[in-house]
Amino acid sequence: MPLVFAAITPHPPVLIPSVGKEHLSKLDKTKTAMEKLEQELYSAKPDLVFVISPHGELFADSFTVNLCDKFKANFQLFGDFTNTLEFVGDMVFFTANKEPIANKSPLNIISVPELDHGIAVPLFYLMRHLPAVPIVPIYFSMLDNQTHYEFGRALKDAILNSDKRIAVIASGDLSHALSDNSPAPYSPDGKIFDDKLIKNIQSSDSLSLINMDAKLTENAKECGLKSILILMGILADMKIKPEILCYESPFGVGYLTAHLNLN
Numbered sequence: 001m002p003l004v005f006a007a008i009t010p011h012p013p014v015l016i017p018s019v020g021k022e023h024l025s026k027l028d029k030t031k032t033a034m035e036k037l038e039q040e041l042y043s044a045k046p047d048l049v050f051v052i053s054p055h056g057e058l059f060a061d062s063f064t065v066n067l068c069d070k071f072k073a074n075f076q077l078f079g080d081f082t083n084t085l086e087f088v089g090d091m092v093f094f095t096a097n098k099e100p101i102a103n104k105s106p107l108n109i110i111s112v113p114e115l116d117h118g119i120a121v122p123l124f125y126l127m128r129h130l131p132a133v134p135i136v137p138i139y140f141s142m143l144d145n146q147t148h149y150e151f152g153r154a155l156k157d158a159i160l161n162s163d164k165r166i167a168v169i170a171s172g173d174l175s176h177a178l179s180d181n182s183p184a185p186y187s188p189d190g191k192i193f194d195d196k197l198i199k200n201i202q203s204s205d206s207l208s209l210i211n212m213d214a215k216l217t218e219n220a221k222e223c224g225l226k227s228i229l230i231l232m233g234i235l236a237d238m239k240i241k242p243e244i245l246c247y248e249s250p251f252g253v254g255y256l257t258a259h260l261n262l263n
Helices: 017-044 092-102 117-126 145-160 189-202 206-210 214-220 225-234
Strands: 003-009 048-053 063-066 070-075 080-088 107-110 135-139 166-171 240-248 255-262
Touching: 003 017, 003 117, 003 145, 003 225, 017 080, 017 117, 017 240, 017 255, 048 117, 048 225, 070 117, 080 117, 092 107, 092 145, 117 135, 117 166, 145 206, 145 225, 166 225, 189 206, 189 214, 189 225, 189 240, 189 255, 206 225
Parallel strands: 003 166, 048 135, 048 166, 063 107
Antiparallel strands: 003 255, 063 135, 070 080, 240 255
16 A cells, blocks of 8 residues: 555644744643654655645645755744754656646646745654655645645545555644634634534545635635645545544644544
């Protein structure tokens, strides 16, 4: 089975100890969940890790894959001038599979060595004991939900034809409008959105995720749905056992950590 690991992670910079400092304790449950995911990923022995992020270089009408020999990341935007992360890239998988994927979904290839926090935060935890495993950053588009799901299915076809053991991480935060302390203005739709999304993940209900009400999604001010839709497309027709490891929102943003166990 080429696909060996699938997960959904949040990406708050406060999860980085040198950034969060005394506030990190408010995310103890998320931190513990990420550490559990790290153990699961290590046990899966991946040869290649895809990371889907909402914060890279986005194109309105195409999906983006970032191919570099080496990647680097830091958290200087968040006041940390000491930590630097480095990762190995992979040039082979998408070079070999660009045409069949692009025949099904609009695809753009870039080469940008600097990683955004949507990738750096999850990998800070999940790749601690896998420094030599290559990564491929993937960024979603402004296209509709169904198109994101279909892009995932196109990736799935390429994955299943690979001789690599591949892991996929969907990075994204849920509603940013959960309370008066949220980054976005409070909306009651924030909690409704988060509750529905989690319920649909628990039941592996991709159709309901695709058909999430557009106004509800907009009011929630989220950045995770499209990453999750790509992941669910990759998992289409597979037997999975979703496990919600943690959901919390101490800063008015919904942080979901989930392991989609592959049966």
